[in-house]
Every structure is written in structure tokens, then in C-alpha cells.
Amino acid sequence: MKRIFTFLAALLVAGSVFAQSPQGMSYQAVIRNSTDELVTNQSIGMQISVLQGSADGTTVYTETQTPTTNTNGLVSIEIGNGTLVSGDFSSINWANGPYFIKTETDPEGGTNYTITGTSQLLSVPFALYSKTAETVTGGISETDPDFNASIAAAITEEDTARWNNMANDTNKIQDINLSGTDLSITDGATVDLSVLQDGTGTDSQILTLYNNKYLYISNGNSITLPYLIREADGDPENELQSISINGNTVSISNGGSIELPAETDPVYSSSVANDITTADTTNWNSKVDTLIAGTGIAISGDTIKSAVTTYSVGDFAQGGVVFYVDETGQHGLVCAKEDQSTGIRWHAGTYGSTQAKGDGPYAGEANTSIIIAAQVAIGDDGNTYAARICNELQITEGGKTYGDWYLPSMRELLLIAQNIEIINYRAWANGGSGLDVFPEYWSSTEWDTDQAVEVSFWWDGGGAFLEYKRHTNNVRAVRAF
Incomplete structure (x- = not known):
């Protein structure tokens, strides 16, 4: 008996414009027959059951429906509106x-x-769950002791009315005005400031230096500044001087000089520094450093700037089309500009668990190595398969050959799905081909011994499904940079 992995979307269908809970959820699936062929444009019989607790749990609801598939084998129904069983x-x-x-x-x-399939409803439809609180009738009595003991318990309707009035912006803005000694605000009281005055009419005072010795203020005290005139030589104009050196003589202007003793350090005397002359130091000070551009920097005239390259989704670089970049803009993921296969199996000819369970960005590289190593132990019939064809891929773009390709993980394929339009445009512009919306593409993410995850680009943002490893799917390799 063949199982299918279905894409379940719990979409709420409102029954009216009132706050009533819808009694149904949308469901879609692609139908294949026992020979793995699509069942298209045909009426089919379906029985749908809701199980509680587990995949073999208690049946709480069963209905039947007879929908018709479309040209792609897709069937769409609304669970909850079928024939009740x-x-x-x-x-x-x-x-x-x-x-x-x-x-x-x-x-x-x-x-x-x-054809039988069971999948977990991973998120509860919000409207179905929230219907249990659609109405509240009767009075409500507050029994919380913390609330009853707080100030909030004493708030009345009049209090809230006053509060709402305070929210009026027009009564917040007021003007302040000083007229004589009267200070007032609009729509408020007036304050008399005359009691703060001492009657003199002014608070201004004068600071005076007398005879280069006394500093005093009017209507106040004074202090004596003896050091303004009592310095060592009695001349206040020779305090700032210049220092100079001539040969071994160091002197200051308007002052004395000293002779520097001869160098007696034997280490210095025997070194190259002993032969440095005044002319040498002049040439040294005139030397201009020369900078050479290298890894990470570029020089233009007198400007030094970073030469780091940043990337954006949709760029054609690093051997393919960029479909993800990290926050630095310098690293990310690219996919090849064309498919590596339009129909190839996942395993190497024998079912078995490889433990390639990684499903996030960058996880595909480790998955690919794990799959190839595990298939040797599980059983390899010698024919190629999805992970191997990516691992052995060599692509040359812009004169550079890239050989570190791998089979993408589930979420790496979903990132491609989110940017499929710009990826296809850039691939076509560079001699490649677009990604197909049908059939599906293999990911490197294993589900169990018999099945792995495939991704379809039929839906916006992509859809993930389970498929038997013997089934043939498309392959598009990716690499990290």
C-alpha cells in the first residue's frame, strides 16, 4: 500500500460577519495511484478522520467526500463539511x-x-480554538484578593470620567507671564514676587584689581594678591622662554646653558646609531611612507578604504545565483544555474537509515557527506544518486572552478523557493535554466529508513513532503561561500 505525504493548511472559513467560529478547515493533497502516476481530472473517494492523542489514537470525527482532482493531480476539500460518518x-x-x-x-x-496517510496537525486553527470564549453572559464578580486590596478597587465611574477629561490636549498647554512683580499662568493663579526683593533695585557688583595687589568687589570684601609682583627677579615679562640645542650645548632664551657630556655607553658607541648625524635626522623626518593595497584594502589617491565584497540575493557570483546572505553581506549560499538531474533517486539502491537529519541552512553539506559514507555500508549498487551527483559536481564560472557543491537541506530548498523569481531570471540571463514547479526536488534531509524530504515549488514559499527514496526527482546543487 502506497502512502502519500500531504500538505495540510488549516485555513479558517468565516461563516458570517459575526464573531462565530468556522466549522471547517481547508486541506490539499496530490493523488498518485499504485504505479506512482498522478490521478488527474478524476472523481475520487475520500474518508477523513480526526484522531486524538497519536497517529493511532481515538477517532473523534469521521466524514466522507468525493472531490475531483485537477490537471496536476491536486485535490482540495474542506474538512468538516463532508458527509458525516x-x-x-x-x-x-x-x-x-x-x-x-x-x-x-x-x-x-x-x-x-x-491510499492511506496520517499527519499531525502541528498548529491549532486559531478561530476553531478561540470559539470556546466567543460570548460572556451574566455579571462578573471580582474575587482576586490582591485587586480588592489595591487602590484600583476604589475607582468609580466618576473617576474614569475625570481621567478621560484629563486626556483633552487643549487643557495641557498654558502660558506663563511676568508683569512687574506679578507672575501668572493662563486659567490659573497669580503670584506676587515683590517679597523676594531687598529694595536696593539691583544685584550687580563690580570686580576691581587695584595697584596690581588688591582684588575687591563693590559692597563686598577684598583679597591681597602678593605673588603678582613678588616673583624671583621682579620682572614679570621673562617667565616664558625657548629651549634650543647647538651641537652639545643646550640653552634657554634669557637664561643659561649646559654642555651635554660625551656618550660613554659601549653598546651605543659600537652600534649603527652612533653614526647618525643631524642631517640624517632631517632626512628621516622628511621620509614619506608608501602604502601598498592588499587583501581587504584599496588605495585611491590619499584615501584608504575597505575592499571587502558584499553580496545580495539575486547576484550571479561564486559559481551560481546567490539565494541567501548573512548579516555581514560577505557570506551566504548560491545554487547552480541549472538542474544537475531531472529524474534521479535519493538512495544508492538499498533502503537504510543514514542519520542525515539536518534540515537548516548550511546543514546540507554535512548531510551529503553522511549520506555518501552511510550508503557504502548500507549497500551501493554502483549507479549514481542525488547526493553523489552533487558531491562530484565541478562548475567553472569567470575563470574559476568550484568543486564544493552539495545536496541542499530542506530549509535551504525553501529559501530557494522564497526567491525563485529572481533566481530563475538571473539563471536565464547567464545561460542557465529556471527551477521547475513540477516535479519536486530532492533535499538531503532524511525522514526515516524508507523516506526522505522532497520540496515542491508549486506553492508560494515552497512545500515540503515525504517521498520514498527509490522515487526519482529533480536535483539542484548548492554551495556555501
Whole structure:
């Protein structure tokens, strides 16, 4: 019996414009028959069940529907609006999860269900969950002892009315005015400032230096400044002097001089420094340093600037098209400008667990190495497969060859899906090809012994599914820089 991995979207469908809970959720799946062919433009039979607790848990609701697939094998239904078999969809308490959706399908349109799949409902539909508090009737009595003991418990309707009045911006802005000794504000009181005056009419005072010796202020005290005239030689104009050197003589202007003793340090006397002359020091001071541009810096005239290259999503660089950059703008991920295969298996011919479980950005590189090493032990029939074809890829762009390609992880493929339009445009502009929206692309993220994760670009932002490792999918290699 073949299982399908379905893409479940819990979309709320409002029944009216009132605050009522919708009683249904949207569900989509791609239908294939027992020979792995799409079932297109055909009425099919489906039985949908909501299981509580686990994938084999209690059935709380079951219904049947007979929808019709489209040209791509896609079927869309609304769970909760089918033919009731058991249970009541509107009475499901979504807080008592987890819940699982089990689908049973008859591609011939009957009730001989030959395709079965079960997947967990990872997020509760918000409107379905919130319907349990759609109305409140009757009075509400506050019993919280902390609230009853607080100041807030004494707030009345009159208090809130005053509070609302205080929110009026027009009564916050006022003018202040001084007229004589009267200080006032608009719509407020007036204060008389005359009591602060001492009656003299002025607070101004004069600072005076007398005879280069006494400093005093009017209507105040004075101090004596003897050092303005009592310095050593009685001449206040010779305090600032210049120092100079001539040969071994050091002198100051308007003063004396000293002779420097001869150098007696044997280490200095035997060194190159002993032969340095005054002319040498002049040439030394005139030397201009020469800077040479190198890794990370560039020089233009008198300007030194960073030569670090930054990248943006959509750039054609580093061997392919950039689809992710980190916060520095200097590092990220690129994908090849064309597919490496349009139909290749995931494993090397034998089912087995490789433990390649990484699913985030940059995880694909380690996954690829793990897969190739594990397949040797599990069983390799000698034919190529998704991880191996990426690992052995060599691409030359701009005269440089890049050989560190790998099979992308699930989330690396989803990052590509988010930027598929600019990636396809840049790939075509550089002689490559666009990413197909159908069929799917293999990721390096393993699910279990038999299945791995594939990503479809059919939906905006991409969709992740499970597929048997023997199935053939497209491959687009990526690399980190």
C-alpha cells in the first residue's frame, strides 16, 4: 500500500460577519495511484478522520467526500463539511490535542480505500480554538484578593470620567507671564514676587584689581594678591622662554646653558646609531611612507578604504545565483544555474537509515557527506544518486572552478523557493535554466529508513513532503561561500 505525504493548511472559513467560529478547515493533497502516476481530472473517494492523542489514537470525527482532482493531480476539500460518518466536528475541543488527520483514498471514486496517510496537525486553527470564549453572559464578580486590596478597587465611574477629561490636549498647554512683580499662568493663579526683593533695585557688583595687589568687589570684601609682583627677579615679562640645542650645548632664551657630556655607553658607541648625524635626522623626518593595497584594502589617491565584497540575493557570483546572505553581506549560499538531474533517486539502491537529519541552512553539506559514507555500508549498487551527483559536481564560472557543491537541506530548498523569481531570471540571463514547479526536488534531509524530504515549488514559499527514496526527482546543487 502506497502512502502519500500531504500538505495540510488549516485555513479558517468565516461563516458570517459575526464573531462565530468556522466549522471547517481547508486541506490539499496530490493523488498518485499504485504505479506512482498522478490521478488527474478524476472523481475520487475520500474518508477523513480526526484522531486524538497519536497517529493511532481515538477517532473523534469521521466524514466522507468525493472531490475531483485537477490537471496536476491536486485535490482540495474542506474538512468538516463532508458527509458525516461519526462524531461532531463543532464539538472538538482543540485544546485537548495533539490531533492527527488521517486520509483514506479510493482513486476510482468508491470506498475501496487503497491510499492511506496520517499527519499531525502541528498548529491549532486559531478561530476553531478561540470559539470556546466567543460570548460572556451574566455579571462578573471580582474575587482576586490582591485587586480588592489595591487602590484600583476604589475607582468609580466618576473617576474614569475625570481621567478621560484629563486626556483633552487643549487643557495641557498654558502660558506663563511676568508683569512687574506679578507672575501668572493662563486659567490659573497669580503670584506676587515683590517679597523676594531687598529694595536696593539691583544685584550687580563690580570686580576691581587695584595697584596690581588688591582684588575687591563693590559692597563686598577684598583679597591681597602678593605673588603678582613678588616673583624671583621682579620682572614679570621673562617667565616664558625657548629651549634650543647647538651641537652639545643646550640653552634657554634669557637664561643659561649646559654642555651635554660625551656618550660613554659601549653598546651605543659600537652600534649603527652612533653614526647618525643631524642631517640624517632631517632626512628621516622628511621620509614619506608608501602604502601598498592588499587583501581587504584599496588605495585611491590619499584615501584608504575597505575592499571587502558584499553580496545580495539575486547576484550571479561564486559559481551560481546567490539565494541567501548573512548579516555581514560577505557570506551566504548560491545554487547552480541549472538542474544537475531531472529524474534521479535519493538512495544508492538499498533502503537504510543514514542519520542525515539536518534540515537548516548550511546543514546540507554535512548531510551529503553522511549520506555518501552511510550508503557504502548500507549497500551501493554502483549507479549514481542525488547526493553523489552533487558531491562530484565541478562548475567553472569567470575563470574559476568550484568543486564544493552539495545536496541542499530542506530549509535551504525553501529559501530557494522564497526567491525563485529572481533566481530563475538571473539563471536565464547567464545561460542557465529556471527551477521547475513540477516535479519536486530532492533535499538531503532524511525522514526515516524508507523516506526522505522532497520540496515542491508549486506553492508560494515552497512545500515540503515525504517521498520514498527509490522515487526519482529533480536535483539542484548548492554551495556555501
